[in-house]
Structures are given as C-alpha cells and as structure tokens.
Amino acid sequence: MDKNQLVALITEMVIKQLCANSGTNKIPVAISNRHVHLSQEDMNRLFGANHSFKIFKNLSQPGQFAYEEKLTLVGPKGIFENVRILGPARPKTQVEISVSDGIKLGVKAPIRDSGDLDQSASLTLMGPYGSTTLPEGAIIAARHIHMHPSDAARFGVKDKDRISVKVPGARGLVYNEMLVRVSDNYKLEMHIDTDEANAAYLKNNDSAEIV
Amino acid sequence: MDKNQLVALITEMVIKQLCANSGTNKIPVAISNRHVHLSQEDMNRLFGANHSFKIFKNLSQPGQFAYEEKLTLVGPKGIFENVRILGPARPKTQVEISVSDGIKLGVKAPIRDSGDLDQSASLTLMGPYGSTTLPEGAIIAARHIHMHPSDAARFGVKDKDRISVKVPGARGLVYNEMLVRVSDNYKLEMHIDTDEANAAYLKNNDSAEIV
Numbered sequence: 456m457d458k459n460q461l462v463a464l465i466t467e468m469v470i471k472q473l474c475a476n477s478g479t480n481k482i483p484v485a486i487s488n489r490h491v492h493l494s495q496e497d498m499n500r501l502f503g504a505n506h507s508f509k510i511f512k513n514l515s516q517p518g519q520f521a522y523e524e525k526l527t528l529v530g531p532k533g534i535f536e537n538v539r540i541l542g543p544a545r546p547k548t549q550v551e552i553s554v555s556d557g558i559k560l561g562v563k564a565p566i567r568d569s570g571d572l573d574q575s576a577s578l579t580l581m582g583p584y585g586s587t588t589l590p591e592g593a594i595i596a597a598r599h600i601h602m603h604p605s606d607a608a609r610f611g612v613k614d615k616d617r618i619s620v621k622v623p624g625a626r627g628l629v630y631n632e633m634l635v636r637v638s639d640n641y642k643l644e645m646h647i648d649t650d651e652a653n654a655a656y657l658k659n660n661d662s663a664e665i666v
Numbered sequence: 667m668d669k670n671q672l673v674a675l676i677t678e679m680v681i682k683q684l685c686a687n688s689g690t691n692k693i694p695v696a697i698s699n700r701h702v703h704l705s706q707e708d709m710n711r712l713f714g715a716n717h718s719f720k721i722f723k724n725l726s727q728p729g730q731f732a733y734e735e736k737l738t739l740v741g742p743k744g745i746f747e748n749v750r751i752l753g754p755a756r757p758k759t760q761v762e763i764s765v766s767d768g769i770k771l772g773v774k775a776p777i778r779d780s781g782d783l784d785q786s787a788s789l790t791l792m793g794p795y796g797s798t799t800l801p802e803g804a805i806i807a808a809r810h811i812h813m814h815p816s817d818a819a820r821f822g823v824k825d826k827d828r829i830s831v832k833v834p835g836a837r838g839l840v841y842n843e844m845l846v847r848v849s850d851n852y853k854l855e856m857h858i859d860t861d862e863a864n865a866a867y868l869k870n871n872d873s874a875e876i877v
Binding site for chain 2: 489555626628631632653656
C-alpha cells in the first residue's frame with residue numbers, strides 16, 4: 456500500500472467514525488419487563504373460555520398490544536403477581552423473564568430468540584379461572600433490535616445479524632450479540648430487559664448507537 | 667511520520683492486540699450484592715456500644731471481611747432485610763446498592779467511586795439496637811477492578827484509569843468506564859453489581875478480559 460492509498464483508507468475510516476458519532480446510527484431504547492404471550496388454549500385455561508379480553512394499550516411495535524388482564528408466574532422458589540399479558544395470541548405460550556427474575560422464581564431459563572422454545576424452562580401460570588404448568592416456554596429473550604427494511608438498508612445490516620450497540624454515560628457499555636430483526640411490520644427500537652437496562656442505567660426512550 | 671515509524675507503530679498495535687486475545691488479560695469476576703460499610707459511630711448506634719462484632723468470613727481483598735451481623739435498609743418505597751455488613755469500620759458509613767435496589771427502595775443513589783459520598787443519597791439503617799437515617803452515604807458503586815501494582819504494570823494501566831473490559835457469551839458485552847484501582851493491598855479482581863452481572867449472565871469466578 457502506498458502513501459496515497461493509506462491516506463484514502465484512513466480518510467474513509469475517519470469519515471465512517473464521524474458518521475457514527477453524528478447521530479445517524481441512533482436507536483431508541485425500549486425496556487421489557489417480564490411478560491407473557493399466551494396461546495388461545497392457555498387464555499381459555501387461565502381466564503375461562505367465555506372471558507373476553509380487553510386491550511389496555513397498543514405497544515410501539517405495530518399490531519402488538521397489552522391486555523388489561525394480568526396473571527401470576529409461579530416458580531419453585533418464588534412468584535411474580537400482576538405480570539402483563541401481550542397480544543395477539545400466539546400458537547405457543549412464551550414467558551419472557553430476566554436473569555434476576557429467574558433467580559427469584561428458581562427457574563433456569565435459557566437465553567433464546569423469541570419463538571425458539573424447544574426445551575426451554577417449565578413454569579406455572581396462574582389466572583383467575585385456572586392454572587397451567589407449561590412443560591416449556593419460559594425464556595430469557597435475547598437482546599434484539601426491531602427494524603424496518605429501510606432502517607436495515609441504512610445501517611447495512613440484515614435480518615438475523617448479530618451486531619454491537621453502544622450506550623454512553625457513567626455506566627456506559629457495548630451490548631454485543633444484539634439480534635437484528637427486520638420486517639415491514641417493525642418500527643426501529645432496541646429491546647433489552649430490566650437487568651440489561653439497569654447495568655447501563657438506561658431508561659425508556661434513551662438512545663443507543665450501532666458500533 | 668516516515669514508513670519505518672509507521673511500521674513500528676502498527677507492529678506495536680498488532681502485538682498488543684494479539685496479547686489481548688491470548689488470555690493474558692484475563693480478570694476474575696466478583697459480583698457484589700448490596701452491602702454496607704459502617705462507621706464505628708453507626709455500629710454503636712445500630713448494635714449498641716457494648717456489642718462485640720463477630721467476623722463471618724474473610725473477603726478476597728486482603729484485610730477485608732464480612733461480619734456475621736446484618737442490618738435492614740429502609741427507603742421510602744421498600745426495605746431490604748439481612749443486608750451484609752463489611753469490615754473493618756470506615757470513617758464514614760457507605761451503603762452500596764444496585765440500580766434495581768434503588769428502584770425498589772425508592773432512593774435515587776448516584777453512581778460514585780467508593781468513598782465519594784458528598785451529596786449522595788439519604789437512607790435509613792435499622793439494627794437490632796437502634797436505627798439511624800444517613801443524610802448521605804448511599805451510592806451505586808462504579809464498576810471497578812482491584813489490582814496489585816504488578817498487574818497494573820502488566821496491563822499498562824494506572825490507578826484511576828477508566829478502561830474497557832469484555833465478557834463473552836450469548837449475553838456478551840463490553841463494560842466501558844471500568845475504574846482501575848491499584849494498591850499493594852489489592853488482589854486482581856473485577857467488581858460489578860448484580861444488575862451488571864445479570865446483564866451479561868456472569869457468575870462469580872467467571873473471567874473477563876481487558877480490551
């Protein structure tokens with residue numbers, strides 16, 4: 456490499472870094488507390504087949520919402536009451552907890568991408584009508600970023616990539632292994648759990664930056 | 667800079683990186699749960715002037731130990747019972763909590779280096795003999811690495827530096843703003859709190875690596 460090539464290379468890297476610092480790579484943060492996605496079958500078991508669920512509020516991801524109804528998670532070492540149920544119903548019930556929740560419940564949930572429930576942890580759910588013990592379904596959701604295809608193009612990433620995202624401050628850190636999820640139905644947002652947020656002292660709507 | 671200087675500089679950086687990847691930069695992890703360092707005056711207030719404290723066990727840092735006695739932290743929104751007291755006594759009482767502990771207690775503790783208590787958070791301590799409300803003293807301890815001067819020389823860092831430390835795995839991340847604390851009395855060990863450990867799914871005695 457001659458001097459001119461070297462200068463060109465360094466210039467390119469400096470520009471890339473400056474772009475990275477200019478806010479164009481910013482991603483809004485959303486912190487996920489423990490929550491449950493229920494199958495229609497488990498909705499009937501926990502609330503009764505005649506119960507009609509009420510929507511509490513829409514979530515930031517289009518088509519996703521939280522119900523007014525809540526349930527109780529029961530583990531061998533502890534319980535959590537008033538746990539939020541998200542809709543719409545899914546083919547299989549999925550419970551998302553944090554590492555510290557798992558310690559309190561006494562449940563060894565694996566770190567998984569959403570939907571990957573094979574041999575995940577067992578947990579009991581309790582509703583006002585009945586209860587059910589899931590043979591599997593409890594996971595610690597892998598940190599991920601929802602993005603529209605236009606965001607993915609802008610960032611130069613694709614669905615299922617694992618990337619690194621930096622947050623600033625006195626507890627600043629870089630999250631590695633951040634799963635990229637791309638869909639026409641998604642809005643740009645980074646989803647981390649409460650442990651991950653507290654480790655960086657992040658709050659909802661703070662912003663993070665792709666490295 | 668001429669070509670030879672450039673080659674020397676690049677060679678140095680490559681060697682540094684290779685060393686970083688070779689495992690020589692490994693640091694054992696110790697996870698700090700909430701705990702209290704008491705002044706002699708507060709020991710007397712909480713346990714009575716005639717109480718003689720018993721040592722429960724020595725800690726990994728030379729000269730530091732945990733007492734058998736425990737106390738209760740009382741905040742406006744919650745309490746924590748059975749909180750560990752570490753010794754020896756300090757000139758001023760210092761309470762170290764995590765971000766999630768602060769949320770449960772209802773206390774806005776700042777992120778501080780140990781000993782930097784000026785205008786930190788107020789908190790009430792309750793013992794079997796009496797209680798005391800600290801006007802200040804509750805902090806979220808800044809993540810830090812204890813090291814002996816020989817470790818600091820090996821890593822090329824000095825006391826009060828802030829460095830970056832990487833941990834691997836499905837929840838892998840890089841802790842930035844990691845305070846370096848160097849003393850003849852210290853043993854190599856990275857101290858993070860429970861939120862920081864859970865964010866990376868780390869356990870005691872796992873190892874991290876200086877970037």
